[in-house]
Amino acid sequence: MTCHTAPVNTAARRPARNRPAPTLEEVAARAGVSRATASRVLRGDQKVSERAREVVLAAAQEISYVPNLAARTLVTGRSESVAFLVEESEERMFADPFFLGMLRSAQEAVATAGQQLVFTVMNRPEDQERFLAYAAGGHVDGVLLLSLHGRDQLPQRLESLGVPTVLSGRPLSGGRRLWYVDADNVGGGELATRHLLDSGRAHVATVTGPLDMCAGQDRLAGYRAAVEAAGRPYDEGLVSVGDFTAAGGHAATVRLLDERPDVDAIFAASDLAAFGVVRALRESGRSVGDDVAVIGFDDVPAAADQQPPLSTVKQPIAALGTAMTRLLLDRIEGRPGLTRRTILPVELVLRETA
Amino acid sequence: MTCHTAPVNTAARRPARNRPAPTLEEVAARAGVSRATASRVLRGDQKVSERAREVVLAAAQEISYVPNLAARTLVTGRSESVAFLVEESEERMFADPFFLGMLRSAQEAVATAGQQLVFTVMNRPEDQERFLAYAAGGHVDGVLLLSLHGRDQLPQRLESLGVPTVLSGRPLSGGRRLWYVDADNVGGGELATRHLLDSGRAHVATVTGPLDMCAGQDRLAGYRAAVEAAGRPYDEGLVSVGDFTAAGGHAATVRLLDERPDVDAIFAASDLAAFGVVRALRESGRSVGDDVAVIGFDDVPAAADQQPPLSTVKQPIAALGTAMTRLLLDRIEGRPGLTRRTILPVELVLRETA
DNA sequence: CCCGGTTGTGAGAGCGCTCTCACGAGCGGT
DNA sequence: ACCGCTCGTGAGAGCGCTCTCACAACCGGG
Numbered sequence: 001m002t003c004h005t006a007p008v009n010t011a012a013r014r015p016a017r018n019r020p021a022p023t024l025e026e027v028a029a030r031a032g033v034s035r036a037t038a039s040r041v042l043r044g045d046q047k048v049s050e051r052a053r054e055v056v057l058a059a060a061q062e063i064s065y066v067p068n069l070a071a072r073t074l075v076t077g078r079s080e081s082v083a084f085l086v087e088e089s090e091e092r093m094f095a096d097p098f099f100l101g102m103l104r105s106a107q108e109a110v111a112t113a114g115q116q117l118v119f120t121v122m123n124r125p126e127d128q129e130r131f132l133a134y135a136a137g138g139h140v141d142g143v144l145l146l147s148l149h150g151r152d153q154l155p156q157r158l159e160s161l162g163v164p165t166v167l168s169g170r171p172l173s174g175g176r177r178l179w180y181v182d183a184d185n186v187g188g189g190e191l192a193t194r195h196l197l198d199s200g201r202a203h204v205a206t207v208t209g210p211l212d213m214c215a216g217q218d219r220l221a222g223y224r225a226a227v228e229a230a231g232r233p234y235d236e237g238l239v240s241v242g243d244f245t246a247a248g249g250h251a252a253t254v255r256l257l258d259e260r261p262d263v264d265a266i267f268a269a270s271d272l273a274a275f276g277v278v279r280a281l282r283e284s285g286r287s288v289g290d291d292v293a294v295i296g297f298d299d300v301p302a303a304a305d306q307q308p309p310l311s312t313v314k315q316p317i318a319a320l321g322t323a324m325t326r327l328l329l330d331r332i333e334g335r336p337g338l339t340r341r342t343i344l345p346v347e348l349v350l351r352e353t354a
Numbered sequence: 355m356t357c358h359t360a361p362v363n364t365a366a367r368r369p370a371r372n373r374p375a376p377t378l379e380e381v382a383a384r385a386g387v388s389r390a391t392a393s394r395v396l397r398g399d400q401k402v403s404e405r406a407r408e409v410v411l412a413a414a415q416e417i418s419y420v421p422n423l424a425a426r427t428l429v430t431g432r433s434e435s436v437a438f439l440v441e442e443s444e445e446r447m448f449a450d451p452f453f454l455g456m457l458r459s460a461q462e463a464v465a466t467a468g469q470q471l472v473f474t475v476m477n478r479p480e481d482q483e484r485f486l487a488y489a490a491g492g493h494v495d496g497v498l499l500l501s502l503h504g505r506d507q508l509p510q511r512l513e514s515l516g517v518p519t520v521l522s523g524r525p526l527s528g529g530r531r532l533w534y535v536d537a538d539n540v541g542g543g544e545l546a547t548r549h550l551l552d553s554g555r556a557h558v559a560t561v562t563g564p565l566d567m568c569a570g571q572d573r574l575a576g577y578r579a580a581v582e583a584a585g586r587p588y589d590e591g592l593v594s595v596g597d598f599t600a601a602g603g604h605a606a607t608v609r610l611l612d613e614r615p616d617v618d619a620i621f622a623a624s625d626l627a628a629f630g631v632v633r634a635l636r637e638s639g640r641s642v643g644d645d646v647a648v649i650g651f652d653d654v655p656a657a658a659d660q661q662p663p664l665s666t667v668k669q670p671i672a673a674l675g676t677a678m679t680r681l682l683l684d685r686i687e688g689r690p691g692l693t694r695r696t697i698l699p700v701e702l703v704l705r706e707t708a
Numbered sequence: 709c710c711c712g713g714t715t716g717t718g719a720g721a722g723c724g725c726t727c728t729c730a731c732g733a734g735c736g737g738t
Numbered sequence: 739a740c741c742g743c744t745c746g747t748g749a750g751a752g753c754g755c756t757c758t759c760a761c762a763a764c765c766g767g768g
Contacts, residue, residue, distance in 0.1 A: 021490075021492075023723095024725065024726095025724075033747080034749075035748085035749095036750095037746080040746095048747090049745090049746060052747085064514075064515065066490040067487070067491055067724085067725075068491060069492055070425075070723085070724080071723070072726075073493075074425050074723090075724090076727095076753090079424065084473075094454055104444050107444065107475060108444055111475075111481070116472050118472050119471050120465070121465075137420055138422050138424050139423045161375075377755085379755095387717080388718045388719075389755080389756090390718060391717060391718075394756095401716060424754080425753070428725085428754080429755055429756045430755090430757095
């Protein structure tokens with residue numbers, strides 16, 4: 001025990017455990033006004049006299065009054081908090097800087113708006129019902145949903161229960177009715193592939209993301225578009241399916257190299273995948289950048305720290321998180337004139353691998 | 355637009371926006387029972403006939419009834435959710451694998467208990483009042499508090515408002531009354547330092563953590579204890595103050611090397627700091643492991659991936675997060691026989707830097 | 709046939725707050 | 739003196755749920 005011992009507790013106002021919390025009623029009584037007036041003061045309502053304001057504030061202070069949020073939520077229908085839901089395993093969520101970046105910017109944006117973030121990661125499908133009950137139960141005013149796979153109907157179900165939902169990434173299904181914020185995945189895929197093509201690479205392959213996600217599909221579509229725009233045939237043998245993870249990128253590359261040892265450039269659909277690609281390339285004795293050029297996608301912080309530094313398509317992660325949060329908050333407030341889809345531009349960051 | 359277009363929305367039960375959500379009253383009416391009975395069924399209460407159960411469940415299903423959580427919270431006084439609060443900047447929170455690991459295990463433990471996690475990171479002190487109002491307002495049943503600095507009275511204030519709080523790390527003040535879960539920091543510091551001493555190092559220095567945190571103080575205390583146990587004088591010139599970050603560790607090492615170029619071993623109070631130490635050592639032309647041995651603290655995942663792999667004191671991060679969450683949940687439930695402090699053991703992991 | 713005991717159910721009283729509405733006080737213009 | 743204002747205030751009705759309590763229905767044992 002090296003720490004100094006505690007000074008006397010400064011503010012043991014309500015020492016007794018389980019003493020019932022003071023209510024607005026008590027504040028009002030103490031201040032000699034009605035509950036209504038006390039409420040008005042505490043909420044910062046305009047129509048109160050200066051005298052009432054002072055006396056109520058003093059009374060509230062004296063008894064350490066804190067308004068009961070459940071009661072307030074019950075009547076107003078607003079909880080002043082939103083959910084941040086990632087449909088991945090904890091493992092993946094915490095290993096992926098993209099999710100972490102989104103969580104960070106969402107948390108910042110929500111806090112700036114004076115609200116709270118309820119953070120949930122859902123691995124098992126049976127959790128979905130529980131989450132649905134939670135969200136529709138009014139403990140959050142809306143949902144930020146990340147990593148939607150396949151034809152999952154969760155966003156539709158949330159919306160139909162009256163819970164505003166904003167997705168990160170265009171959904172595979174229901175895109176017309178749902179709200180989402182996304183990066184220009186097709187454009188990014190094109191950008192990266194075109195660069196590889198233009199720098200004289202003969203066999204430009206791609207390690208894709210999961211194809212049950214739009215981001216995976218779109219980046220592949222961008223790759224294809226660039227290949228065809230260059231007047232080359234789209235060769236399925238140069239497409240190896242990964243899953244956005246390093247392990248997936250590694251495995252996909254091993255398979256690819258096995259079939260097509262002549263590959264001299266790889267566009268990986270995520271930085272994490274690119275890390276796996278680089279490792280597999282090295283293990284096969286190829287030099288990264290020289291023998292085989294590599295471009296990733298995302299521009300996670302670790303990309304710049306790699307040896308050699310990874311060239312990549314920079315996704316505006318913070319802007320994406322902020323935009324989705326703002327959009328959700330605006331929807332909750334009922335702001336008019338909002339658009340369902342927001343696409344943010346990406347840019348090519350050339351470092352040493354391409 | 356490469357994605358397939360949406361199939362018809364499967365379950366557009368409640369299409370109209372802002373249609374008032376169905377209430378228990380409606381379920382009861384539809385089922386031909388009282389609100390009380392409907393409530394019993396929906397909560398899974400024992401005392402209901404099979405017939406009542408069926409009919410209520412069917413009615414609820416038909417109208418997509420979801421219980422209003424605010425109303426439930428108002429009467430039960432339980433929100434079934436806890437807050438996870440980190441008193442750091444977003445920058446630090448998201449750069450530190452320790453916090454991320456704690457968040458992950460807390461989220462897992464909370465989800466396992468069927469509850470929700472409200473995630474907050476507080477940079478500015480003025481946020482404290484807002485958080486206090488939020489927590490004491492009953493939107494969470496308790497608080498998990500990380501990275502308490504100095505004599506911050508937040509935990510005391512939370513407790514005095516009736517909000518059970520569990521800290522990660524022993525608080526500098528108020529330790530007798532507060533609840534916390536911690537790793538054996540003193541023991542870990544001793545372990546690392548003794549190993550350095552025993553392997554024949556002549557000038558064993560330490561790069562500390564912030565000394566306004568118990569973890570920083572305790573690891574330093576462990577260092578000192580080991581030095582003195584070895585019969586050597588405690589030399590303040592070998593102590594350089596850092597702050598648990600890589601930048602801090604780097605700066606502290608530069609200062610240290612400047613004063614004491616003869617140093618041949620460094621115990622860094624965190625892995626992040628150790629990364630900074632290693633970089634500074636390299637920049638000074640020294641070889642890590644040979645010229646200067648280094649041991650970190652935490653065993654974050656990146657430690658094993660370093661070149662060379664970092665020796666470190668392994669802190670059971672997941673166990674720490676789980677333990678703190680369980681403790682909080684048990685306190686909320688009012689389980690008897692709980693102890694205020696839990697200290698988890700650490701272990702020395704020798705890799706290549708020492 | 710009556711009685712204490714169980715069992716399922718419903719009536720009704722809140723939980724602590726917000727919000728609508730009506731009202732009295734104070735004002736200046738006719 | 740009257741009217742029509744605005745302005746601050748209080749009474750009271752809920753928000754949707756849980757929980758206590760009383761009660762009716764039914765049980766088997768004396």
